[in-house]
Amino acid sequence: MRLARVYDKIQRRSQQHLRRFGLTVSQFDVLAQVGSAEGLCQQELAERLLVTKGNVCGLIDRMEQAGLMVRRPDPEDRRIHRLELTPEGRRLYAEAVPAQEQLIASLLAGLEPEEQRALHGLLRRLDRSIDSSSCLSYR
Amino acid sequence: MRLARVYDKIQRRSQQHLRRFGLTVSQFDVLAQVGSAEGLCQQELAERLLVTKGNVCGLIDRMEQAGLMVRRPDPEDRRIHRLELTPEGRRLYAEAVPAQEQLIASLLAGLEPEEQRALHGLLRRLDRSIDSSSCLSYR
DNA sequence: TATTGTTATACTCTATAACTATA
DNA sequence: TATAGTTATAGAGTATAACAATA
Numbered sequence: 001m002r003l004a005r006v007y008d009k010i011q012r013r014s015q016q017h018l019r020r021f022g023l024t025v026s027q028f029d030v031l032a033q034v035g036s037a038e039g040l041c042q043q044e045l046a047e048r049l050l051v052t053k054g055n056v057c058g059l060i061d062r063m064e065q066a067g068l069m070v071r072r073p074d075p076e077d078r079r080i081h082r083l084e085l086t087p088e089g090r091r092l093y094a095e096a097v098p099a100q101e102q103l104i105a106s107l108l109a110g111l112e113p114e115e116q117r118a119l120h121g122l123l124r125r126l127d128r129s130i131d132s133s134s135c136l137s138y139r
Numbered sequence: 140m141r142l143a144r145v146y147d148k149i150q151r152r153s154q155q156h157l158r159r160f161g162l163t164v165s166q167f168d169v170l171a172q173v174g175s176a177e178g179l180c181q182q183e184l185a186e187r188l189l190v191t192k193g194n195v196c197g198l199i200d201r202m203e204q205a206g207l208m209v210r211r212p213d214p215e216d217r218r219i220h221r222l223e224l225t226p227e228g229r230r231l232y233a234e235a236v237p238a239q240e241q242l243i244a245s246l247l248a249g250l251e252p253e254e255q256r257a258l259h260g261l262l263r264r265l266d267r268s269i270d271s272s273s274c275l276s277y278r
Numbered sequence: 279t280a281t282t283g284t285t286a287t288a289c290t291c292t293a294t295a296a297c298t299a300t301a
Numbered sequence: 302t303a304t305a306g307t308t309a310t311a312g313a314g315t316a317t318a319a320c321a322a323t324a
Contacts, residue, residue, distance in 0.1 A: 026291065027290095043305060054295085054308080057308080062290085107268075110267070125254070127145045129246075132249070182282060197313090216282085217322080220282080
């Protein structure tokens with residue numbers, strides 16, 4: 001499976017790359033999601049990351065402990081925690097996200113710009129067609 | 140990152156799918172590699188899977204315990220273990236690999252045949268260009 | 279000395295499921 | 302009853318590094 005192999009390589013490079021920031025790939029995903037949509041609640045985050053809320057809970061625990069984010073109680077619904085980045089979390093976001101984009105760009109650099117666009121377009125179509133194909137339930 | 144999202148979905152589907160066979164994705168990878176190249180040694184397998192030999196050791200332990208494969212000492216170099224599938228491993232290989240291919244085919248079905256070819260070609264080019272871009276060391 | 283494989287440690291992620299507190 | 306979050310459990314995968322046997 002070609003896609004798997006390419007992805008594994010990118011994943012490993014990313015991992016290596018993100019370690020400089022003290023982040024795992026999953027933690028980077030959290031940072032990227034919360035950084036681009038502060039006020040997100042844990043349930044929403046779980047859905048976006050395609051993992052369970054239990055897992056999100058542990059992820060947030062570790063990142064809160066690392067001083068990157070905080071849980072804020074929602075004043076209107078006391079079951080909900082809104083997620084926000086700390087100043088340090090925002091600093092890391094501002095640093096790590098562009099660095100990651102640059103890494104991806106450098107990995108894609110072997111393709112011509114129009115090939116990159118073609119690849120992106122095909123992946124988008126594939127993404128949608130996977131969603132519509134049969135039942136897919138993430139809790 | 141489009142590639143990551145698409146891959147995650149495929150990964151999750153595969154996981155779900157492979158569970159019927161009692162396999163994790165990593166174990167499937169081992170089965171597929173050894174099944175297509177019996178006599179492989181652990182070091183070679185580690186390189187193909189892009190993980191360390193320590194990890195391979197654990198993977199093999201679990202799969203040997205599950206009765207799917209065996210380590211055979213190499214008569215010429217007593218440091219080496221050659222990996223072979225048991226009859227049950229081969230049966231599973233013959234069952235799981237086509238099933239996995241069919242799953243992938245069904246996920247790709249939303250794309251036209253020429254789009255599938257185009258995607259494959261782009262991924263192959265990307266794969267190669269990643270390899271050649273800067274240092275990449277898997278131990 | 280270098281290589282193959284093993285072992286040990288520690289951490290992250292994951293699924294699953296029971297639990298609480300709110301709604 | 303349903304939802305948001307928590308906790309507990311168990312297992313898998315991973316990196317790292319020290320180790321034994323063999324070359």
